[in-house]
Amino acid sequence: MSPRVHELPLDASVLHGYFSPGLEPVLEVQAGDSVRFTVPNHAWDLGPGTPFAPRDPERDTGHALAGPIAVRGAVAGQTLAVEVVAVEPLGWGVTHGGRDHAVDWELEGGVGRAPSRGWEVDLAPFLGVLGMPPPEPGVHSTGPPRRCGGNIDCKELVAGTTLYLPIAVDGALFSAGDGHAAQGDGELSGTAIEAPVRAEVALSVRDDLPLEWPCARIDCAWLAFGFDEHLGRAARIAVDGILGVLEREHGLSGADAVALASIVVDLRVTQVVNGALGVHAVLRDDAFRRA
Numbered sequence: 001m002s003p004r005v006h007e008l009p010l011d012a013s014v015l016h017g018y019f020s021p022g023l024e025p026v027l028e029v030q031a032g033d034s035v036r037f038t039v040p041n042h043a044w045d046l047g048p049g050t051p052f053a054p055r056d057p058e059r060d061t062g063h064a065l066a067g068p069i070a071v072r073g074a075v076a077g078q079t080l081a082v083e084v085v086a087v088e089p090l091g092w093g094v095t096h097g098g099r100d101h102a103v104d105w106e107l108e109g110g111v112g113r114a115p116s117r118g119w120e121v122d123l124a125p126f127l128g129v130l131g132m133p134p135p136e137p138g139v140h141s142t143g144p145p146r147r148c149g150g151n152i153d154c155k156e157l158v159a160g161t162t163l164y165l166p167i168a169v170d171g172a173l174f175s176a177g178d179g180h181a182a183q184g185d186g187e188l189s190g191t192a193i194e195a196p197v198r199a200e201v202a203l204s205v206r207d208d209l210p211l212e213w214p215c216a217r218i219d220c221a222w223l224a225f226g227f228d229e230h231l232g233r234a235a236r237i238a239v240d241g242i243l244g245v246l247e248r249e250h251g252l253s254g255a256d257a258v259a260l261a262s263i264v265v266d267l268r269v270t271q272v273v274n275g276a277l278g279v280h281a282v283l284r285d286d287a288f289r290r291a
Contacts, residue, residue, distance in 0.1 A: 017060030019133040025070035062142030067175030093195030128178030144276035242281035
């Protein structure tokens, strides 16, 4: 069967603001299918002074996420491959420098302009939240990233990249949202250019890539992620992940992998504002070569 492209409407019936393994999927897809969707920004806004309504104020307290999307045949222990096909900001975004300090942006032609400040920045849009619920029952916040993904907030996950996530629940129950038109490593104020977006992702399942933590394939590089309340532990997890990449992709292990990683791997702070801090280790394809 050829892969299909599914469409989710911008509608309350397909949006939620929390993770839960008990949340019923709004769509079931075959592995390899794509899903297109539109989401409000992180705060459920479609524009300045234009909130999306309705939503459950008691439960939908987190990011506006589209889903969950069940992948037919996916089971816990496999790996979900999320190919980011497209992310398109819808003309407006906002950044907060504090509780009562907001900067509005006009987004057009790959450029963000803040007219009230005279600023311009190049856009590199991505989805801040890409993930699945943890296996524990109940309602889980969209705030922290987890082993199974979530609020990763990595600016490298633009269109054309693929994120690999350990599946924690049968069916995967994937959700996505939190459009960012541009962001720096760290996301220092706690917000990027938070924008409503149209997006498309393709979902497939890997049996040959067992993972404990997320990793990603970007243009000419591998990333490995670590999340923890302590930045040093997050870095340790990311290092372990990139050592796994060196073993899988280059046949290196043990002390050789550690020695080479110390020379060719870069550690970057993904974000410091989501409770569980993020670090991603970067191994570029041209970082070393065989003599």
